[in-house]
Amino acid sequence: xxxxxxxxxxxxxxxxxxxxxxxxxxxxxxxxxxxxxxxxxxxxxxxxxxxxxxxxxxxxxxxxxxxxxxxxxxxxxxxxxxxxxxxxxxxxxxxxxxxxxxxxxxxxxxxxxxxxxxxxxxxxxxxxxxxxxxxxxxxxxxxxxxxxxxxxxxxxxxxxxxxxxxxxxxxxxxxxxxxxxxxxxxxxxxxxxxxxxxxxxxxxxxxxxxxxxxxxxxxxxxxxxxxxxxxxxxxxxxxxxxxxxxxxxxxxxxxxxxxxxxxxxxxxxxxxxxxxxxxxxxxxxxxxxxxxxxxxxxxxxxxxxxxxxxxxxxxxx
Amino acid sequence: xxxxxxxxxxxxxxxxxxxxxxxxxxxxxxxxxxxxxxxxxxxxxxxxxxxxxxxxxxxxxxxxxxxxxxxxxxxxxxxxxxxxxxxxxxxxxxxxxxxxxxxxxxxxxxxxxxxxxxxxxxxxxxxxxxxxxxxxxxxxxxxxxxxxxxxxxxxxxxxxxxxxxxxxxxxxxxxxxxxxxxxxxxxxxxxxxxxxxxxxxxxxxxxxxxxxxxxxxxxxxxxxxxxxxxxxxxxxxxxxxxxxxxxxxxxxxxxxxxxxxxxxxxxxxxxxxxxxxxxxxxxxxxxxxxxxxxxxxxxxxxxxxxxxxxxxxxxxx
Numbered sequence: 001x002x003x004x005x006x007x008x009x010x011x012x013x014x015x016x017x018x019x020x021x022x023x024x025x026x027x028x029x030x031x032x033x034x035x036x037x038x039x040x041x042x043x044x045x046x047x048x049x050x051x052x053x054x055x056x057x058x059x060x061x062x063x064x065x066x067x068x069x070x071x072x073x074x075x076x077x078x079x080x081x082x083x084x085x086x087x088x089x090x091x092x093x094x095x096x097x098x099x100x101x102x103x104x105x106x107x108x109x110x111x112x113x114x115x116x117x118x119x120x121x122x123x124x125x126x127x128x129x130x131x132x133x134x135x136x137x138x139x140x141x142x143x144x145x146x147x148x149x150x151x152x153x154x155x156x157x158x159x160x161x162x163x164x165x166x167x168x169x170x171x172x173x174x175x176x177x178x179x180x181x182x183x184x185x186x187x188x189x190x191x192x193x194x195x196x197x198x199x200x201x202x203x204x205x206x207x208x209x210x211x212x213x214x215x216x217x218x219x220x221x222x223x224x225x226x227x228x229x230x231x232x233x234x235x236x237x238x239x240x241x242x243x244x245x246x247x248x249x250x251x252x253x254x255x256x257x258x259x260x261x262x263x264x265x266x267x268x269x270x271x272x273x274x275x276x277x278x279x280x281x282x283x284x285x286x287x288x289x290x291x292x293x294x295x296x297x298x299x300x301x302x303x304x305x306x307x308x309x310x311x312x313x314x315x316x317x
Numbered sequence: 318x319x320x321x322x323x324x325x326x327x328x329x330x331x332x333x334x335x336x337x338x339x340x341x342x343x344x345x346x347x348x349x350x351x352x353x354x355x356x357x358x359x360x361x362x363x364x365x366x367x368x369x370x371x372x373x374x375x376x377x378x379x380x381x382x383x384x385x386x387x388x389x390x391x392x393x394x395x396x397x398x399x400x401x402x403x404x405x406x407x408x409x410x411x412x413x414x415x416x417x418x419x420x421x422x423x424x425x426x427x428x429x430x431x432x433x434x435x436x437x438x439x440x441x442x443x444x445x446x447x448x449x450x451x452x453x454x455x456x457x458x459x460x461x462x463x464x465x466x467x468x469x470x471x472x473x474x475x476x477x478x479x480x481x482x483x484x485x486x487x488x489x490x491x492x493x494x495x496x497x498x499x500x501x502x503x504x505x506x507x508x509x510x511x512x513x514x515x516x517x518x519x520x521x522x523x524x525x526x527x528x529x530x531x532x533x534x535x536x537x538x539x540x541x542x543x544x545x546x547x548x549x550x551x552x553x554x555x556x557x558x559x560x561x562x563x564x565x566x567x568x569x570x571x572x573x574x575x576x577x578x579x580x581x582x583x584x585x586x587x588x589x590x591x592x593x594x595x596x597x598x599x600x601x602x603x604x605x606x607x608x609x610x611x612x613x614x615x616x617x618x619x620x621x622x623x624x625x626x627x628x629x630x631x632x633x634x
Contacts, residue, residue, distance in 0.1 A: 041419035077412035095394035
């Protein structure tokens with residue numbers, strides 16, 4: 001069994017690659033929920049949904065979020081009624097949030113709601129929220145504001161300079177059922193090329209998860225979301241800098257220093273990779289820009305082969 | 318000021334006619350909420366919405382409910398996810414239910430939520446739910462089932478033979494703020510051609526409303542939803558019969574006997590109308606089938622002129 005930690009849209013692409021080369025029942029995905037928000041009264045879990053839609057084969061390629069070919073008629077009407085509209089939910093996408101909100105209102109934990117929706121959507125891999133408890137990623141800006149992650153990311157388009165990121169509720173959160181077992185029992189743990197601060201950071205902030213990563217006997221392999229001195233996409237660079245990390249593969253290695261065994265960097269970083277290698281940390285260079293399904297599968301395959309050289313992988317896609 | 322009591326789709330058409338001939342600020346509409354339901358976790362008020370959409374000029378002419386030209390993409394996805402789909406919500410329609418549910422969750426009463434949504438939708442007339450308290454119309458069938466109104470009406474297409482209709486929670490319900498004042502202070506009270514059992518019946522079941530209708534100095538004018546021996550639309554006939562009322566304009570007169578001053582019947586019922594006239598009850602014959610906007614305005618105009626012969630009315634449409 002392979003356990004993958006992920007968040008964001010780059011992460012979802014990598015998970016799609018894993019699904020292409022692994023039987024779904026061998027894949028457990030632990031997903032960031034620090035970005036979750038209440039929107040129009042509904043519980044929206046952007047990262048869970050990106051993974052769900054990616055695995056169900058219906059993630060919008062054009063947008064990178066939401067459902068392929070979705071319409072926005074409800075959103076247009078919400079605007080007419082004067083509701084906030086900076087966070088966009090498609091009409092078909094709404095069904096996921098309605099279903100989730102209803103399951104939560106009935107008293108089910110997020111992990112059960114997620115399993116139920118994933119099964120209904122025909123997804124075979126196991127998708128686990130990092131926690132059933134609320135943990136909210138908050139972005140503190142240099143002008144003194146305390147923004148919810150989606151306010152920073154979507155509403156403000158990552159423009160405000162960042163002072164720090166905090167995880168509200170982290171100390172009281174517990175790993176969702178299955179998360180610690182998946183890390184401890186995995187053949188390999190893969191960390192997707194996600195933002196280390198706001199995608200993987202919230203997962204690591206749940207008490208017990210970081211320790212499980214240190215203690216697992218499985219190799220822990222991370223794919224760097226940084227190529228050269230910038231993130232492939234999103235605000236990882238600015239957020240890493242705000243946390244005092246170099247914006248480079250060295251910063252990724254530092255963020256995961258206490259548990260990382262293998263770092264996968266893009267060939268563009270071959271020079272830095274050589275400098276970073278040390279006893280206990282392998283650094284391999286593999287093309288890590290995922291444009292096509294082939295790119296995703298190739299990167300997933302490479303990560304798995306570096307983690308488990310003897311693992312037999314499917315040839316798909 | 319004119320106060321109208323309504324429910325259902327025939328009622329919404331009549332309200333549209335009233336709006337065509339009255340300034341909106343002179344119109345207060347008291348609406349049945351006994352059909353309200355929780356659907357996909359949202360608070361849906363079908364009769365409030367029909368009035369709202371009719372007055373905003375966006376009620377679907379084809380369907381008679383929901384928004385003109387709406388799409389059903391969320392519904393299709395809900396079906397794919399295995400959710401119940403016998404009650405249909407359109408994508409743009411969903412915005413109303415999301416907004417209402419959110420306002421209620423914030424602690425606002427239904428009357429305030431309704432006012433806020435109506436204002437956002439550009440409706441000038443005052444739309445009042447009959448009550449802010451839950452009152453659920455339940456249909457008891459001869460085979461011993463106890464159905465919510467929408468289960469009977471939509472899911473079962475009014476097929477099960479009806480033993481009786483009950484209004485669950487009626488004794489603990491109070492008229493919404495403004496309802497009793499509107500009835501007491503109106504120049505005329507108009508009862509739309511709505512089902513007397515399940516559209517007007519729930520309104521009359523709210524303690525205090527029936528008494529206000531008896532005591533108001535305003536003339537109370539009802540338009541019969543029955544022509545000949547059948548309802549113009551919907552299950553009024555079967556429901557009246559189950560309640561021991563004749564399915565005829567005489568049954569309408571009987572349902573409203575303690576407060577009715579003027580009954581408007583279709584010319585097809587001229588014979589029965591003559592028999593029904595008595596001191597204290599005028600019966601007038603006016604074409605009451607509303608197909609076009611002209612029909613709606615003409616019927617509304619006739620009802621207002623019978624109630625208040627000196628009232629000046631607009632020439633619209």
